[in-house]
Amino acid sequence: MSQYFTLFQIEPVFDLDEARLEQAYRDFSARFHPDKFASASSFEQKQAVMMSATINEAYRVLKNPIDRAAHLLQMQGIDADAPEHTQFSTEFLTQQMEWREALMEAQFEQDQAALNRLQQEISGEQASLYQALSQALRQHDWQQAAQLVRQGRFLNKIGSELAAAL
Incomplete structure (x- = not known):
């Protein structure tokens, strides 16, 4: 690259x-x-x-902010997307499952209001993650930045699925 x-x-x-x-x-x-x-x-x-x-x-x-951060990390010799970096906190994984369930339920029930609320929640979470990522990169906290990139990939994926559902 x-x-x-x-x-x-x-x-x-x-x-x-x-x-x-x-x-x-x-x-x-x-x-x-x-x-x-x-x-x-x-x-x-x-x-x-x-x-x-x-x-x-x-x-x-x-x-793309997440791809841009991954590129910045790559410039430091860090592959944030390497397969060996798959550990996430229990809280993060639980939140992902809750969002997926909420998305499936809203789609099944064709609940547009629930989809919109979920989209707002995910967008807010992405904005917070981008701020944390910006700070980690400015402070050269490469490991924290790499962890945030991986979390951002999850958020982007559910955000794309939400966009498709809307």
Whole structure:
């Protein structure tokens, strides 16, 4: 994985300037769009396609707070998503089960109000997690940040399932 912050010339921090990221993405996408290389050599066309794919992947990673944090950790030599990091607190696992049950029940009963309440709760939990993650990364508490990334993956997954149910 290349260093995506360097590609977009953005400071490697969790709390990045999203407007600057958007602008850099648009600029690079336009500059390296494969259509601009239609009359170029085969080699240059392939390079443009590869560069375009890299730009899109870098943007996807940096745009998503959990992926961005995982990338920052990767820059420190830490793979937050490594299989050996699967331990979670009992409280966290219990909360996950309760949310899953609430989601299944609300879907079964087609209870839109319950789905909306659950979405608000999950969104609030994500916001709190992002604040804690920002602080852990600023303090170079890599292990805490890695744990929060793993928890964030769970929250993102249930958030996606909720979005699909709504």
